[in-house]
Amino acid sequence: EAQVTQNPRYLITVTGKKLTVTCSQNMNHEYMSWYRQDPGLGLRQIYYSMNVEVTDKGDVPEGYKVSRKEKRNFPLILESPSPNQTSLYFCASRGILGGEQYFGPGTRLTVT
Amino acid sequence: GENVEQHPSTLSVQEGDSAVIKCTYSDSASNYFPWYKQELGKRPQLIIDIRSNVGEKKDQRIAVTLNKTAKHFSLHITETQPEDSAVYFCAATTFGNEKLTFGTGTRLTIIP
Numbered sequence: 001e002a003q004v005t006q007n008p009r010y011l012i013t014v015t016g017k018k019l020t021v022t023c024s025q026n027m028n029h030e031y032m033s034w035y036r037q038d039p040g041l042g043l044r045q046i047y048y049s050m051n052v053e054v055t056d057k058g059d060v061p062e063g064y065k066v067s068r069k070e071k072r073n074f075p076l077i078l079e080s081p082s083p084n085q086t087s088l089y090f091c092a093s094r095g096i097l098g099g100e101q102y103f104g105p106g107t108r109l110t111v112t
Numbered sequence: 113g114e115n116v117e118q119h120p121s122t123l124s125v126q127e128g129d130s131a132v133i134k135c136t137y138s139d140s141a142s143n144y145f146p147w148y149k150q151e152l153g154k155r156p157q158l159i160i161d162i163r164s165n166v167g168e169k170k171d172q173r174i175a176v177t178l179n180k181t182a183k184h185f186s187l188h189i190t191e192t193q194p195e196d197s198a199v200y201f202c203a204a205t206t207f208g209n210e211k212l213t214f215g216t217g218t219r220l221t222i223i224p
């Protein structure tokens with residue numbers, strides 16, 4: 001089954017404690033992205049990657065890091081989380097020919 | 113960078129009536145405009161998209177129109193049904209580029 005998976009699905013953590021949210025896709029997609037969703041602000045792109053070892057900033061990259069060492073994986077790293085990073089995070093992927101962007105199930109992160 | 117504005121933020125329509133959601137974009141280089149539907153507690157899913165080489169695209173009860181000169185595009189849902197209740201997001205990008213800018217969303221409620 002074609003899918004994008006994220007882990008964990010829910011996470012409560014404290015300010016400053018480094019965390020990683022994993023994202024994996026099994027569709028051999030070149031493009032992958034991370035978004036955060038906040039009420040009234042819609043979906044905002046954090047980082048995106050157009051291929052292995054190629055990443056670029058989206059609209060809200062501050063406080064986040066990503067890496068793309070393998071085509072299928074695109075982890076999101078928060079090295080020192082802060083309360084303003086409390087949000088719902090989505091990973092997404094799609095193929096090089098464009099078309100539908102497939103979203104993962106989301107990770108709800110709370111930073112206290 | 114690209115800026116996408118979406119209106120209205122909430123919309124209630126009687127079942128069977130039509131619903132229209134409008135978006136404007138700022139970057140004249142944008143040429144790919146997808147629409148996503150997000151049901152409560154679920155991930156966004158693509159429902160229709162349009163490229164700038166066409167002015168309209170239909171898929172059963174859903175249609176999207178694009179006015180490149182005015183830099184706006186709209187989603188039209190006819191004969192609305194209860195299952196159309198969801199949040200709808202428009203987005204804009206340049207085809208082949210993964211930097212995607214979303215509107216802030218429209219919460220559509222279908223009144224039985």
